[in-house]
Amino acid sequence: MEKIFARSKGLTDVAFSFCPGCTHGTIMRLIAEVLEELEIIEDTIGISPVGCAGFCQNFFSCDFIGAPHGRAQAVGIGVKRALPDRTVFTYQGDGDIAAIGTQHAIHAAARGEKITSIMVNNAIYGMTGGQMAPTTIEGMKTSTSPYGRDNILDGAPMDFPKVIANLEGAVYVASVSVDSPKNIKKAKEAIKKAFKVQQAGLGFALVSVLSTCPTNWGMTPVDSLNWLRENMMPIYEMGELKVTEEVEAL
């Protein structure tokens, strides 16, 4: 018998630090596999955020830089402008990119910065213990929306990839999910394409991945996947939101 599924070379052997059932780990596996398949582990510099995903600097086998909360895009741009022939990707939670990091992400896209950005949308701030994020769904209870998010008081959840897709420099924007094997496969394809966009130097690429947070949602890992399908997928436009011709031709 042959081993048909094993830990990617894009990962170190360090155990993930996430809660049981948290799909951050799945997303990181997909990225690691893409780095391995494109044979760019040694040329890649990852930029980690502040939040649960901040620990990813220990899980990937490529070089990593820890950015201040919200600043991963700017840090990544600094690296890419210094070393244009290296591959640079940022990995951020929804609060990191769409709250405190908004201006850096929007201008990275507007300038068409040739980096690959991964946004993990679990509709909550995980590391700090479950506060409301810009992506928190209406009615969703969090520690800072204890009565449920009220779209009148707190505003409606923000579909950040849609915002980015409107910008000229964003040449590839996709919104995917890792709630099922089928969607995990599609998510990997989108992530791979986003890295190929960078390799071809076409412009800014963003992949937003719907993800779960069993601990702060207060559900079992399996229930949280169902909750994601019923409550998040209807709110966030899924699929490839923007694909320019050059990207199509890749």
Next chain:
Amino acid sequence: MEKVLMKGNEIIGEAAIRSGCKLFFGYPITPSTEVVEYLSKHLPPKGGTVLQAEDEIGAINMCYGAACTGSRVLTASSSPGVSLKQEGISYSAAVELPMVIVNVNRCGPGLGGLGPAQSDYFQSVKGGGHGDYRLIVLAPSTAQELYDFTMQGFDLADQYRNPVLILTDGFLGQTMEPVVLKERPEPPKVDRSWVVDGAKGREKRILASYSLTNEIGEDNNLRWEKKYKNIQEKEQQWEEFHTEDAEYLLVSYGTTGRICKSTVLNARKKGIKLGLIRPITLWPYPEKAFIPYKDKVKGIVTVELNTGQMIEDVKLAVECKMPVHLYRRQGGMLPNEHEILDYVEDIFSLTAVEEV
């Protein structure tokens, strides 16, 4: 070596280019904008990159990323912009990144005005951002020093793997003076084994400042402290002017440090034994400069463009052994050499001795 007439802020840009700086990330703000303007014109033809970021927070974090790759990188701003950069500067100090940051001090707080000031002294030397860190701070007072200190800043940053702050002001930045465009000194041999540029043929590296446990946190702080002590021991710089037989001292840096020289000369004409200590590094503060005068000098006046900041470090340096008074203008005003001398004579009740 050519001698040219150049505006202060542009001199910083030219010095950076000649120091091998290839990357500049910035944002416009008076009175520092000529730095980004000059480099926007002159760096790209030399194969460099100038990026005007979305704001100063973006700019400093781009510097952080570029510095992680070991590239020479510069940013320049003025007071409010430098306030926005404090978090990024703290991170850069924690990760021990070489970079040169320019603050063309304008008067504040708040929006303030465009005039020259030294109101960011505390922010610069006592750590404007969070955490226990220090920046090497150089204070130029002439066009030539703007040029020389920018170059020196890049070498010190590499040598000690630490951000360096050039603290200048709106007056110096906007003034045109002749400057000799010296060739770049041999850069220091430095260890590059920490840079993050892709783990090709080597172990992977991480540059970050999160300390998982308190023990690691303490070790980090002790490591930084050791470096700062080493810098304090070796890098104190200052200029002395007519101090050999001085009975009274002026202490002043930057633009006011220059004005004080005229005050000293005028005082000497009146037979008043006045001297000047002009700090060049504001951190590490030049305490060594005061040792010979602690028991000799009767009094000190610090001349500053703020409501009294450096005076605290002078008192510490002389252990309050003699009276230390403050003469200052603020809000963008500059003192002239006469009003300083009037204050010295008044505060130390020096009746005018006969003209020498």
Next chain:
Amino acid sequence: MAKVDVISKYCKSCGLCIDICPKKILDTGNETNEKGYFTIICTDQEKCIGCALCATVCPDVAIEVYK
């Protein structure tokens, strides 16, 4: 013939693999790893068809599959 191998040091007993396995041959074991999780075990290796859905959904890359 196919086989799954759960690497206990990575397993957090989250149960996603149990839920997805079409042959329902994965279950919570009664031994804990060093973190105290009751790691997942395969109850009937013969029935495994090597579809690797378990490994695909595992957020901790704790499952290796042979075929």
